[in-house]
Amino acid sequence: MSKSNRYTGLQTTAIHAGEAPDPTTNASAPAIHMSSTFVVEEAASLSAHGLSEDSPFLYGRWASPTVEMLAKKIATLEGTEDCLCLASGMAAATAIFMTLLSNGDHAIISDVSYAGVAELVRETLPRFGVEISTVDMTNLQALADAVRPNTRLIHCETPANPIMRLTDLAAVSEIAEDAGAYLSCDSTFATPIGCRPADFGVDIVMHSITKYIGGHGDAIGGALAGSRELIGRIRDEAVIHHGGVMSPFNAWLIARGAATLPLRMKAHEAGAMAVAKYLEAHPAVARVIYPGLKSHPQHELARRQMNNYSGMLSFQVGDAEAARAVADRMMKDFEVIHYAVSVGHHRSLIFLMETEDLIDTSFKLEGAQLKGYRAFAGDAIFRMSVGLEDAEDLIADLGRVLD
């Protein structure tokens, strides 16, 4: 921990929170402690339940110093009491569901969410006797109607992958409170710079820190931020018992990335705005969805809830066949942008998401929910993660395949 917390600026926090000069060497940069075990100086309990906040480090799966450094940094950025880092964003999602839900419980999940989460809740949780409802979280009445006496958890994602649809966190948090349910939010696309969900009443903030928080496309990780009590419960189950622990080396890489998160997010937002405006004016582009554009159907909510619109945007170029032809040109002709999955890196990434494909494999939407999805995505949508390159170079690349 830093010596004092007598700073308030976001940039200072991102750099200094969780770290301090090494007390034995005076090294300015944090060390990587790879040790999987720690020498015991007094008899300690060997149960996860015996751990307290000031317990010494005992074994690397339970807690380790470099991973703790990163967790403290993220908790400070999110404005929460505690944070837990895990092996991946999916390990973080699994940790929420497997800790807070039991056989006979009911959970309500956003009908559109990260594909891995969508599949986990639709395929795995029912096998464990958990009832699931999927709801378009922009429809607050549908959400309130979906609440049952056994509803224990509501899980949302804002902006939602891949359609950039927002969830009104303050409104959803009221519904969760009335239901007596926990509210978790996947805030990967927003980052703590764009939105602090805990300020709107969210109990557990989830991140794939593989994305913006790490920011350089070289380490996989996940994080959960929330109250000490709730994060402690999740730590006991998910890290100590289920074992989805983060490697200290990844924690060190991601903490190095996190130190520049506020500066990077400013640049991601500026680049995305320039690219979004270029695309919006391009005759080959049917629609651009970026929360920072006035044309986003929830721009007013974005202004209220987000301090930075992030670098994620989506756009349509016509039907699925037309989009596939553009994707083929991207793979051949792009000089800078990588045609690849993942998001939030300093390198720009783009990927085509075909609606029929996603509905078949991940989302299984029907009726009004399918209509709602198509209202954003049409037949196919390009998801672009605008990196930190010069906007002119990204626009030149897009021009190569769209003009």
Ligand SMILES: *Cc1c(COP(=O)(O)O)cnc(C)c1O
């Ligand atoms: C990537 C991603 C995940 C999953 O994270 P991993 O680190 O790949 O396991 C979850 N949610 C969102 C929004 C993501 O972009």
